[in-house]
Amino acid sequence: MKQDILTLLALTSIGGAAFAGPLHFDFKDPKGVNNAVFKLDAPLEAINGSANGISGMVVFDPADPAATTGTLVVDAKTLMVPNSVMKEHLHGEMWLNTAKHGAITFEAKSLKNVKTSGDTTTANVTGLLTLKGVTKEITAPVKFSYLKDKLGQRVPKMKGDLLVIRSTFSIKRSDFGINPGAPQDKVTDEIELTLSVAGAAPAK
């Protein structure tokens, strides 16, 4: 009888693991840590800024990271730079026109070169980046860190998993109509973007 119960428990746990399936990670971070950083080279000093208005949903299966899909959204109005006048220009019509295009979105379509080691997966993600109303397909290197049962350490009294996503890639501002007339010796065409975000999948 005791052996039967143990067998049943073992089968249940194996079955549970096998059918755990993909987890839905919500990237609306209550701690406000999630951020997207941008960098443009310019004379004297590089223009650095960041945004922390991140949201979105990513479907990640720890057993099959290659099947990861999802969308991340950056609220363009949360973009900040060290100077108020520079911020006005950045949000203005010539640059990002945040009044009209308030969201910067990336929709992941597929993953290639997927390599998993422990809880860390690296891959090249291909998806659609929409910026200032222009959508382009881009491919970027991405690193996933799956932190099982770590949600409680961040949000007390909650159980669940965390997924950390890191990615650094470059785009051309002329591709997205971001002040294409600005001379490139004053501000480079290339924008370096770094995404550092963590999503939570509360246990059901």
Added chain:
Amino acid sequence: MKIVAWRSSSRRSSSLVKTVNRRFVARTLLIVAFLEAVLVTAYWTAAGANTGWTKNRVEVILLDEVTGLDGRTWENRFVPGVELLAASLLSGVVLITLAITIRKPKTTY
């Protein structure tokens, strides 16, 4: 005769006053230029010797220990840049030039 002598003496006295005033103004300008350059340079250095443009907010990075991510927030803080330093030094140069011009006596032939 007496009146002519008095007028001549008065003119010399007026010229002397003008020279003294010129020297006083020139010296004051030099002191102002020197103080401005020293104070602004000291302020710029104390505020972090920022070799970039002037900032009115600064990014503060806080590590999230669970995820290992760097959380970024912005703090309102004025940090003078090189353009402020350059403007102050330039105005110092202008004041010194003005002081030299004022102090220099007019030569008549």
